[in-house]
Amino acid sequence: MKVQDLDKCAPTSEWNVLYWILGTLLMPVALPLAIIEMLHRMRAKKFRNQLPGKVVLITGASSGLGESLAHVFYRAGCKVILAARRLPELERVKNDLLALDVEPAYPPTVMPLDLAELNSIPDFVKRVLGVYNQVDILINNGGISVRADVASTAVDVDVKVMVVNYFGSVALTKALLPSMVARQNGHICFISSVQGKFAIPQRAAYSASKHAMQAFADSLRAEVANKNVNVSCISPGYVRTQLSLNALTGSGNNYGKMDETTAKGMAPDKLAERVLQCILRKEPDIIVSDLQAKIAYYLRHFCPSLYFWIMAKRAAKLEKADKKAT
Ligand SMILES: NC(=O)c1ccc[n+]([C@@H]2O[C@H](COP(=O)([O-])OP(=O)(O)OC[C@H]3O[C@@H](n4cnc5c(N)ncnc54)[C@H](OP(=O)(O)O)[C@@H]3O)[C@@H](O)[C@H]2O)c1
Numbered sequence: 490m491k492v493q494d495l496d497k498c499a500p501t502s503e504w505n506v507l508y509w510i511l512g513t514l515l516m517p518v519a520l521p522l523a524i525i526e527m528l529h530r531m532r533a534k535k536f537r538n539q540l541p542g543k544v545v546l547i548t549g550a551s552s553g554l555g556e557s558l559a560h561v562f563y564r565a566g567c568k569v570i571l572a573a574r575r576l577p578e579l580e581r582v583k584n585d586l587l588a589l590d591v592e593p594a595y596p597p598t599v600m601p602l603d604l605a606e607l608n609s610i611p612d613f614v615k616r617v618l619g620v621y622n623q624v625d626i627l628i629n630n631g632g633i634s635v636r637a638d639v640a641s642t643a644v645d646v647d648v649k650v651m652v653v654n655y656f657g658s659v660a661l662t663k664a665l666l667p668s669m670v671a672r673q674n675g676h677i678c679f680i681s682s683v684q685g686k687f688a689i690p691q692r693a694a695y696s697a698s699k700h701a702m703q704a705f706a707d708s709l710r711a712e713v714a715n716k717n718v719n720v721s722c723i724s725p726g727y728v729r730t731q732l733s734l735n736a737l738t739g740s741g742n743n744y745g746k747m748d749e750t751t752a753k754g755m756a757p758d759k760l761a762e763r764v765l766q767c768i769l770r771k772e773p774d775i776i777v778s779d780l781q782a783k784i785a786y787y788l789r790h791f792c793p794s795l796y797f798w799i800m801a802k803r804a805a806k807l808e809k810a811d812k813k814a815t
Pocket residue numbers: 548549550551552553554555572573574575576578602603604605629630631632633653680681682683724725726727728729730731732733735751754
């Protein structure tokens with residue numbers, strides 16, 4: 490290339506003006522965002538070094554996201570307490586963890602817990618505190634879903650979903666909170682759902698329980714902000730777990746099918762890593778989902794009429810499909 494050809498490669502003056510305008514307009518937004526992201530990363534790195542030895546109580550640790558969370562926190566050197574109803578599954582998760590080559594490694598503790606047995610939760614917490622004296626991080630993850638429209642859902646099913654998903658987590662949080670407040674230290678994490686941000690047809694009970702969880706988390710966060718107790722609410726989109734297999738039908742039977750949306754959902758390991766980052770960064774409220782769920786979220790809040798119209802179409806389509814199947 491000759492020296493005189495270099496001029497041809499140089500940006501024209503029109504482009505220079507455009508770059509200058511874009512740079513001037515975007516810099517005040519981009520620069521603070523870049524600084525905030527950098528501070529988040531520095532903080533996350535600092536707290537990651539403090540993770541080894543922290544006591545992490547995970548509910549619903551016998552499968553799906555809870556199992557992945559157990560792996561992520563165990564590999565980070567935490568003392569994990571695995572809680573759920575199915576003891577053999579919890580033992581399986583524990584043995585999988587013990588087989589990992591991790592340094593430092595603390596043997597996981599298995600503890601049976603039925604979130605529906607609200608009266609048993611204070612005793613459960615006494616046993617937990619008897620083992621480790623404290624819980625640094627509580628992850629309210631255990632939950633169930635439902636697949637039925639409102640008209641065909643028995644009230645007992647609405648109550649069950651609400652008790653397991655909402656009141657169970659509330660009871661556990663309340664039983665642990667005094668010890669966290671007394672130590673002026675702790676992190677409470679709620680695994681909600683994008684359905685805690687907007688509701689879709691045939692998920693009324695599930696969505697209502699997650700909306701309640703979101704509201705509880707928001708109130709609690711404000712109340713304990715000056716007590717050095719952090720609260721995070723995490724709203725994932727579809728995750729590839731057994732949630733639909735374990736879901737209830739309107740009559741309370743086991744739904745027992747793997748939904749296509751769930752099967753195509755994000756990997757639970759990836760979400761578990763994001764949950765860890767959220768806790769390290771002390772993020773109060775995050776949505777972890779694909780673009781479609783994020784658009785639905787913004788539509789629900791900024792263009793509700795359009796959102797309701799789309800959901801009515803979806804409900805009609807589901808009703809038609811149900812009629813065809815029966
Ligand atoms: N999968 C998704 O698409 C998705 C999307 C958004 C949010 N989430 C949320 O993620 C969380 C974990 O669900 P997952 O997707 O991992 O489903 P999963 O594989 O079915 O796991 C659910 C866990 O909750 C436990 N659980 C259910 N009922 C319980 C009870 N009465 N007492 C104690 N534990 C109970 C189960 O253990 P036992 O049966 O052994 O008790 C199991 O470990 C749930 O809160 C769910 O709402 C899931």
